Amino acid sequence: MQAEKKSATTVAYHSPLDVPRVLASVLTATDFFNQYRKTSTPIVITGLQLSHAWDLEFLCTQLGDRIFPVRRYGQERYSQDKRLWKDIGSSVESCSIPFIQYAQWLQDGTAQREDLYLGKCNLTSTPLAHATELQSVIHHLNLKMPISGFNLWVGLAEHTTCMHYDPFDGTLIQLHGSKRVVLFPPSQLYNVYPFPIHRHLTKGLKSRSTYSQVYPDRPDLQAFPKFQQALQHRHEVTLQAGELLFIPSGWWHEVTAIGDGMVCSINRFWRIMPFYRALQWSKFRAHLGSVLAVPHMLVEWGKAMQEDDRQQSLAKLRQKL
Numbered sequence: 001m002q003a004e005k006k007s008a009t010t011v012a013y014h015s016p017l018d019v020p021r022v023l024a025s026v027l028t029a030t031d032f033f034n035q036y037r038k039t040s041t042p043i044v045i046t047g048l049q050l051s052h053a054w055d056l057e058f059l060c061t062q063l064g065d066r067i068f069p070v071r072r073y074g075q076e077r078y079s080q081d082k083r084l085w086k087d088i089g090s091s092v093e094s095c096s097i098p099f100i101q102y103a104q105w106l107q108d109g110t111a112q113r114e115d116l117y118l119g120k121c122n123l124t125s126t127p128l129a130h131a132t133e134l135q136s137v138i139h140h141l142n143l144k145m146p147i148s149g150f151n152l153w154v155g156l157a158e159h160t161t162c163m164h165y166d167p168f169d170g171t172l173i174q175l176h177g178s179k180r181v182v183l184f185p186p187s188q189l190y191n192v193y194p195f196p197i198h199r200h201l202t203k204g205l206k207s208r209s210t211y212s213q214v215y216p217d218r219p220d221l222q223a224f225p226k227f228q229q230a231l232q233h234r235h236e237v238t239l240q241a242g243e244l245l246f247i248p249s250g251w252w253h254e255v256t257a258i259g260d261g262m263v264c265s266i267n268r269f270w271r272i273m274p275f276y277r278a279l280q281w282s283k284f285r286a287h288l289g290s291v292l293a294v295p296h297m298l299v300e301w302g303k304a305m306q307e308d309d310r311q312q313s314l315a316k317l318r319q320k321l
């Protein structure tokens with residue numbers, strides 16, 4: 001009997017692999033380093049003590065009229081083929097507004113309607129940078145050599161940060177609501193179809209070679225057939241408030257806010273440790289992409305310098321870095 005031929009578009013699903021969960025109180029800094037960081041293994045650290053609820057009221061008291069860029073994704077974006085997107089990640093069209101204005105938009109339906117997201121906003125020089133829960137987990141895990149300050153991510157359930165990887169180790173702390181994170185290891189780099197590096201030459205940072213062209217939950221296997229192989233390596237975890245996800249450099253991750261209402265997390269990037277782990281192609285590839293984006297960025301900076309509201313135009317470009 002002839003075996004039935006599988007259509008190129010049939011997705012063979014595998015149960016996702018788990019990400020280990022360990023209680024913060026039983027995980028020492030040495031074990032974290034030896035078992036997870038050294039081996040480039042994602043892990044969820046649970047049971048972090050939150051000194052208060054990180055709800056919208058608390059965020060408003062801490063951030064009030066500070067100005068943050070809020071990205072407008074729009075409802076149509078995720079129904080489009082990613083290859084047609086005009087911008088991605090930090091380059092998505094944004095407007096700079098006081099936090100309380102954003103809080104209002106979260107409550108009155110504007111944020112939902114427009115799929116607005118306050119993504120990767122630097123908290124340095126705000127009171128939240130000194131929050132005890134952030135400081136104590138860093139101390140507990142003996143995390144050193146940050147590449148960035150703390151970044152705030154605030155949005156509504158169902159917002160998705162599309163699948164990408166970072167060229168640094170990352171820690172994502174969930175503070176309010178939950179997030180579902182889908183991960184693929186660095187070995188799957190080409191099976192998840194990153195945007196090509198050369199696209200930076202013509203699109204600057206509006207394209208990102210660290211982003212995948214595939215929607216992991218509804219892949220187009222005709223366009224991206226090798227993604228079928230990546231599915232065997234899919235990991236999935238739901239992150240609850242009071243949990244930290246360690247995302248080693250090069251690991252692909254798609255992050256979706258779930259539940260109802262406001263969802264808030266803070267992340268930070270760290271130099272890759274131990275040093276030899278930094279000798280990975282995905283990291284160099286990401287940096288090469290940034291170098292190729294330079295000529296396009298210079299043109300954009302040149303144009304911004306000629307604008308009447310030069311300061312504002314330059315500030316907008318800085319946000320996209």
Ligand SMILES: O=C(O)CCC(=O)C(=O)O
Pocket residue numbers: 153160161166170171172247253255265267268
């Ligand atoms: O929380 C998010 O929306 C994205 C976070 C992320 O990509 C990260 O922590 O690396």
